[in-house]
Amino acid sequence: MNSSPDLSSPRTSAIGIDLGGTKTEVIVLDADGHERWRRRLPTPGGDYSGTVATVVGLVNQARRELRLADATIGAGTPGSLTPQGLIKNANSTCLNGRPLQRDLSEALGQAVAMANDANCLALSEATDGAGAGAGVVFAVILGTGVGGGIAVHGRVLGGPNGLAGEWGHNPLPWATEADPRWACYCGQAGCIEMLVSGPGLARDHHGGLGGPTAAEIAGLAAAGDPIAQAAMARHAERLARALSHVINLLDPDVVVLGGGLSRVASLYEAVPRLWGRHVFAAGAAGQALRTRLLPAVHGDSSGVRGAAWLGRAAGTRLA
Template sequence: MITCFDIGGSTIKGATASSPEHLDTLGRVPTPLHDFEAFCAAIAGLVEQGGAPEGSAVAISITGVVDPDTGIVTCANIPCIDNKRLDAELGARLERPVFVANDADCFVLAEARAGAGQGHRVVFGAILGTGVGGGIVVDGQIHRGAGGLAGEWGHGPATASSAGTPPVSIPLFACGCGQIGCVDTIGGARGIERLHKHLHGAALPSTDIIAHWQAGDAAAEQTIDCMIDLVASPLALVVNIVGPSIVPVGGGLRNVPALIARLDGAVRQRILRRLDTPLVVPAQLTGEPGLIGAALLALGETP
């Protein structure tokens, strides 16, 4: 039995798993942000609650970057674990093996082995939520890049300076990563809002913009047209370089099938490989992909 966790900046969600298909949830507790002992105690409490056998593994899907060579976590959202070897330090306190991976990587692992990516050798998972992220799974295993960075198509100057039909000028917006022109600035929910305000001077939540678009509003259509144009080219470049045969989309925007279908059509027009079937698809696992991915992470590492 595995005790698995999905940990973000506000909440720790826990479950026990004998297989990825059998999760027994343990509920959730607030994430201690500044006290590492309290953080460890919260995890230990849920492990005890789950009743996993002594010495059984703990698997964690977490926001932040995990260096595969050192085990050091970089996590601005949870300062108490930043720059720590979480697997070793938490494992010593729990007296259990601990496996830790980035939450986007766990999402892609879950989709590759239990969702839309089943039967595909190379899977690229694209996160379109508040911002933009991603991860790569090859032959059922997470591809862990140098420093723990791989699949981060949301960052790095990649967006065009004009978009849409007819083209309109789009500034290169500053990104929280310190660069300008990142896909993250225009690709997720906040990106849609940023584009809409630039194009139309109206500050609306992304949910309203999407609802207006689906209702045929011309201003929202221009916003979505520009967003798709700006996002499709970087994603097509990822497909050409990485070579996935399926691209499951997670995050809040996966819940807008018409948007994902439009993005799929735009990406397939831009890639080298000719396809007449969908490539970019909504993720299939709508429940707890972070917990499922964490369970798969540990089940793949333990006998």
């Protein structure tokens, strides 16, 4: 089991890129996982070439300021790679069908390891975070979109189709008439992502137009607003159903939450209290459900740290 960074690779700096729908972040870690450099910029929405330029600019800035002659590079994206090297299934739809890994590698002059951002979260938290030392970690990004990643004994599962952990585009299980079946960009309706993401929470609360954000709704609920409290209760119950499905399939030791909604403290009490209703034989023979729900130790930095470890593991050094 991995409880600390893998230091078997050459002891060089590791650059991590976290390409999100709203922000792009680059971090540099030393061989022991200590942060040396970090910058964040808004992601140019709907602009593929601008997105590539933003990433390249940040990486080159890190190289200049730290005088990095040799560093591995890994990147986390909101989609996954096809066998042909094209991005698919990204909620930042300008990336879909684009050879992002090739374009970044050519622009930066070296190989760039690439994985889904939820896989990077799973790798980070299984390496030296909330899931360190655990056999199976399921990592969830609850933000603009919803993604999942799986780490087993410290190694991320990708799968032959690059789909392992793609949990957000399954239908919400045990759906009721009270659960909306909103259309999803993936072509389906009623997806988990549409209901438990930040925009899904906002849409459930007020239609999603011109009202408070998900974070603001959580704050209103904590302050006693009854409408916000009702929305948060529906959100927690839907998230519990969605995660109980994962427990039935994967039986993870730890479920780690990342993304903006992972900062909602009430989820860590409400969801485990509710998910046992749908877990097979939960509580049988007096045995309590042992899966733990925990926030990402590295918070918003977990995905970008995982991207750095991804590059280190792949050995994506300058040729």
